[in-house]
Amino acid sequence: MTVQDWFEKRKEAQIQRRALEARVEIEANPDLWTKCVHCDAQLLKKDIEDNQMVCPVCDYHFRVNARKRIEQLFDEGSFEEYFSEIKPTDPLEFSDTEAYKDRLSAAQQKTGLDDAVVTGVAAIDGHKVATAVMDFDFMGGSMGSVVGEKVTRIIEKAIELRLPMLAITSSGGARMQESALSLMQMAKTSCACARLDEAGLLYINLITDPTFGGVTASFGTLGDIIVAEQGARVGFAGRRVIEQTIRQKLPSDFQTAEYLLKYGQVDVVSSRKDLKDTLSKILAMHEQGVQ
Numbered sequence: 001m002t003v004q005d006w007f008e009k010r011k012e013a014q015i016q017r018r019a020l021e022a023r024v025e026i027e028a029n030p031d032l033w034t035k036c037v038h039c040d041a042q043l044l045k046k047d048i049e050d051n052q053m054v055c056p057v058c059d060y061h062f063r064v065n066a067r068k069r070i071e072q073l074f075d076e077g078s079f080e081e082y083f084s085e086i087k088p089t090d091p092l093e094f095s096d097t098e099a100y101k102d103r104l105s106a107a108q109q110k111t112g113l114d115d116a117v118v119t120g121v122a123a124i125d126g127h128k129v130a131t132a133v134m135d136f137d138f139m140g141g142s143m144g145s146v147v148g149e150k151v152t153r154i155i156e157k158a159i160e161l162r163l164p165m166l167a168i169t170s171s172g173g174a175r176m177q178e179s180a181l182s183l184m185q186m187a188k189t190s191c192a193c194a195r196l197d198e199a200g201l202l203y204i205n206l207i208t209d210p211t212f213g214g215v216t217a218s219f220g221t222l223g224d225i226i227v228a229e230q231g232a233r234v235g236f237a238g239r240r241v242i243e244q245t246i247r248q249k250l251p252s253d254f255q256t257a258e259y260l261l262k263y264g265q266v267d268v269v270s271s272r273k274d275l276k277d278t279l280s281k282i283l284a285m286h287e288q289g290v291q
Contacts, residue, residue, distance in 0.1 A: 032044060032045060033045065034048065036055045036058060038055060038058050038060035039057050039058035041055065043055065043056070043057070052072055052273055053272070054271075054273070059230075059271070061209065061229060061230055061231045061232075061272055063137075063170065063209060065111065065136075065137050066117070066133040066134065066135035067118070069133050069168060069208075070122070072272070072275075072276070073122075073124060073279065074122035074123060074124060075125065078123040079121075079122040080121050081118060081119070082153070082157060083119050083150045083153050083154065086114075086115075086153075087115070088104055088115050088145070088146045091145075091181065092179060094177045094178070094179070096177075100177040103139065103177065104139075107138045108138075111135060111138045115147060116134055116135050116136075116138040116139060116141045116142060116143070116144075116147050116171070117133065117134050117135070117146075117147045117151060118135065119131065119132045119133075119153070119154040121157070124279050124280050124283060125276070125280040127164075127284060127287065129158075129163055129164045129166045130154050130155070130164070130165050130166070131165070131166045131168065132150065132151045132154050132155075132167045132168065133168045134170045134215070135170065136172070136210070139175065140171070140172035141171035141172060141215070142171060142173060142175035142176075143171060143175055143186075143218075144174075144175035144177070144178045144182050144185070145181050145184075148184070151185075151219055152188055155189075155192040155195070155219075158196060158201060162199075163201070164201060164202035164203070164286060165196055165203045165204070166206060166279070167203070167220065168206045169205065169207055169208065169215050169216075170208045170210065171210070171213065171215040171216075171220070172212055173215060174186070174214035182214070183214065186214045189218045189219035190218045190222060193218075197224075202224055202225075202286045203223045205219075205222070205225070206279070207220065207221070207227070207266065209232040210232070210233045210234070211232065211233075212234070212236065212237075212238065216234060216235060216236050221265075226265075226268075227266070227267065227268045227270055227278060227279065228257035228261070228266040228270075229271075230269055230270065231256065233255050233256055233257075234257060234260055239254060239255060
């Protein structure tokens with residue numbers, strides 16, 4: 001065995017030993033670690049949290065809930081919540097494998113929210129905006145009557161206060177447990193967007209992963225400027241449904257933010273670390289144009 005072979009063998013043994021030590025540590029402290037769903041890297045949860053919930057190895061953007069999104073995007077202490085008194089009911093007394101009221105209760109306990117959107121007024125680098133922030137953790141971010149009502153009301157508040165409007169979407173679409181009441185919210189929120197436009201106020205969409213169905217088909221894509229977070233999947237019907245319908249294989253990047261930017265469906269794709277700066281610059285340019 002040559003000296004070089006000896007060093008190579010020793011190096012390989014060290015790598016194997018470190019991998020074994022890492023596995024032992026992960027098994028001993030499972031709550032401290034998580035696996036990236038994109039690159040399979042074993043990561044300390046704290047490292048991901050310190051990196052704004054973005055994988056430090058492959059740059060995969062993990063989903064974040066509404067409260068975390070508010071913390072990341074808006075100036076500290078600037079968010080003032082509106083319309084928290086609006087709460088969901090079960091007007092149809094709907095039940096499938098589980099009663100709708102039980103699903104609502106479970107989602108409320110899981111997220112600490114009353115429904116799938118948080119609305120209010122906040123500031124981004126001092127630029128004041130009205131905002132609606134959706135939360136996918138609450139029944140897949142589905143839009144029922146409460147989501148539609150709160151989004152409509154915050155748009156009306158933006159008109160009243162003469163503020164730009166920022167809608168941050170993350171949704172699987174309309175909430176089928178509310179049937180037609182849910183589908184009506186598409187028209188309702190779209191009409192509110194039209195009134196915002198008539199008032200001459202800026203409307204920004206921030207599309208995050210995933211945004212589909214009735215939200216995409218209504219207030220989620222009606223903005224003057226559409227910003228998509230890096231890697232976000234956006235569409236109406238899902239990829240599998242489309243492939244089965246047209247009987248063709250779709251591109252691997254189909255319905256991603258980058259794909260939509262390529263074909264002019266969104267205006268900007270931004271990484272999470274740059275999102276606040278991107279929105280701040282848009283708001284600053286708008287203010288300069290209005291003056």
